[in-house]
Amino acid sequence: MTIRFLLVGLLLLPLFGKGQVPALIPAPETLEMGSGTLKFSPQTRFYSSSPEIRAMVQDQLPFLKPASSASGATVFFELNPKLSLNNEGYDLRISPKNLSLKATQMAGIFYGLQTLRQLLPVSFSASSYAVPALHIQDQPRFGWRGLMLDVSRHFFDKAFVKKYIDQMARYKFNVFHWHLTDDQGWRIEIKSLPKLTEVGAWRVPRTGRWWDIANPEPGETPSYGGFYTQEDIKEIVAYARERHITVVPEIDMPGHIMSAIAAYPHLTCEPAPSEVPPNGKFYKVKDNTLNPCNESTYTFIDQVFTEVAQLFPGPYIHVGGDEAYRGFWEKCESCRQTMQTHQLKNVEELQSYFIKRVEKIVQSKGKKLIGWDEILEGGLAPDATVMSWHGLRGGIEAAKQNHPVIMTPFQFCYLDLYQGDPSAEPASYGNAKLSTTYTLEPVPDSVDAKLVLGGQGNLWTENVPHARHVEYMTWPRAFAIAEVVWSPKKKRDFPEFLTRVESHFKRLDQQEVNYARSIYNPFVSVRKHPSGSLEIVLEHEMPGTQLYYTVDNTIPDSYAPVYTQPFLLPKGTDRVKVLAYRNGKPLGRLIEVPLTDLEKRAK
Ligand code: TNX
Numbered sequence: 211m212t213i214r215f216l217l218v219g220l221l222l223l224p225l226f227g228k229g230q231v232p233a234l235i236p237a238p239e240t241l242e243m244g245s246g247t248l249k250f251s252p253q254t255r256f257y258s259s260s261p262e263i264r265a266m267v268q269d270q271l272p273f274l275k276p277a278s279s280a281s282g283a284t285v286f287f288e289l290n291p292k293l294s295l296n297n298e299g300y301d302l303r304i305s306p307k308n309l310s311l312k313a314t315q316m317a318g319i320f321y322g323l324q325t326l327r328q329l330l331p332v333s334f335s336a337s338s339y340a341v342p343a344l345h346i347q348d349q350p351r352f353g354w355r356g357l358m359l360d361v362s363r364h365f366f367d368k369a370f371v372k373k374y375i376d377q378m379a380r381y382k383f384n385v386f387h388w389h390l391t392d393d394q395g396w397r398i399e400i401k402s403l404p405k406l407t408e409v410g411a412w413r414v415p416r417t418g419r420w421w422d423i424a425n426p427e428p429g430e431t432p433s434y435g436g437f438y439t440q441e442d443i444k445e446i447v448a449y450a451r452e453r454h455i456t457v458v459p460e461i462d463m464p465g466h467i468m469s470a471i472a473a474y475p476h477l478t479c480e481p482a483p484s485e486v487p488p489n490g491k492f493y494k495v496k497d498n499t500l501n502p503c504n505e506s507t508y509t510f511i512d513q514v515f516t517e518v519a520q521l522f523p524g525p526y527i528h529v530g531g532d533e534a535y536r537g538f539w540e541k542c543e544s545c546r547q548t549m550q551t552h553q554l555k556n557v558e559e560l561q562s563y564f565i566k567r568v569e570k571i572v573q574s575k576g577k578k579l580i581g582w583d584e585i586l587e588g589g590l591a592p593d594a595t596v597m598s599w600h601g602l603r604g605g606i607e608a609a610k611q612n613h614p615v616i617m618t619p620f621q622f623c624y625l626d627l628y629q630g631d632p633s634a635e636p637a638s639y640g641n642a643k644l645s646t647t648y649t650l651e652p653v654p655d656s657v658d659a660k661l662v663l664g665g666q667g668n669l670w671t672e673n674v675p676h677a678r679h680v681e682y683m684t685w686p687r688a689f690a691i692a693e694v695v696w697s698p699k700k701k702r703d704f705p706e707f708l709t710r711v712e713s714h715f716k717r718l719d720q721q722e723v724n725y726a727r728s729i730y731n732p733f734v735s736v737r738k739h740p741s742g743s744l745e746i747v748l749e750h751e752m753p754g755t756q757l758y759y760t761v762d763n764t765i766p767d768s769y770a771p772v773y774t775q776p777f778l779l780p781k782g783t784d785r786v787k788v789l790a791y792r793n794g795k796p797l798g799r800l801i802e803v804p805l806t807d808l809e810k811r812a813k
Pocket of ligand 1: 671
């Protein structure tokens, strides 16, 4: 008798007990599961006294209809400034009878709605479904949660930029850093300087690996490119704003600006006719920097920033500052004079003189300056915010000088790096696996946490020729970034995160967003053994996988040797092949690395 009760009880547990924890990305600060579920049907009505909230709910959850009074509703949204949550936090309570979402500000309501969408089935236009009873109190760890998209090396159209912003919003990012200009293309219309887009937005078309791309032929038409009109930009900024995303425009200078120089050659030290390059082969050969010693350079910057400041309501203008080759300044007569007049000891100090003047222009437009960590060289501008990409070190240095920083160390945050074994990925130049990205800690021990505004993933697009590939490089690593910058540090748990990532792959499929499945593939690394042989290390990011490999050129299956520890490559072997299995089934792709690559990897 007792046993029978126990069995019945066990069977009923899933129905009446606490539900399974839902797969939310980023993980909320606190989540407490309740019992049972709340059913949504076409008759479900929501109520909010705020017209702004009503509009937002209908935009984000179009299937949910408003009730004219509270008594006709089971779903409630409300602003309450007294909640003890920060300005982006929210409180979501779901019981089998009703749902309430509260926040101190609209941003919190927006993020609560994103969470609610993730609680709904993948395809939630269906007629009836249930969400689990629970209580979530959630707020972000950082106020700067960004993704950067380089639209210069390759151009991505307005419709795609909006789709990208949509996807960012779903994962609670709030900064879209728009890398609008670089050597290979100027993408923002500046009405007072029409050649910037007439000339600067177009280069010769090329395909292939970035490092192999050929220079323009004499007389070849620069037919590849494009730009955003000011109307396009206003539309995108407004679209982002509705999703609580601030757009930070970047106009890169004094280097990385060949596209503007091709349009206006007088901007360099020794003006010469030039073209918008399709590659990076001109670096240090042709001058791609602004002349910091000519007043007309500052007139140009003023003209550009006058229009930029009007288009972007956010507080910041990013002025780049990275990788400026200063060799031409050293040979420049006007620079020699300027350095003498201002007692500048070297070209680093000349760069700092330039950035300080640029900061004054930025401030005259009512904005604050951000620059890559190279703006530390020769001395920081007084109110600059530093974006650290050479690891955390630029950020640490800037914070020591009491400047705000944004952490975007390339080893973790560069979305253009390999995310899986290079043998199965499009060409890139270093690794940033999902598991690595996930371990980013934006606040180094030595730094005052208040100075770290947050972090960001950066997608440079030299090797990213189209929009589907932008998505491939972004997801799932941007899930990891989203969690690093939103969720409490102590919640980080990679294996558990992976289960959520896999469940979100289904959402991306449904939304027709591309993503990399590289986490399903094995990764081969190689060490030089003291004996002179190559030692092979096989890895996999997914827990619970077995790796089967061959060194005799046959195709591995689950009867091949299983990898247990690093092994020496037998003499005569010309390639290693590896396949992962999970639950007895092959997982991901067969990875095959020939001897020549193994040797390169050992270096
Ligand atoms: C360095 S990171 C750059 C970019 C390149 C990137 C990848 C940074 C601030 N500058 O111009 O796209 O490396 O090659």
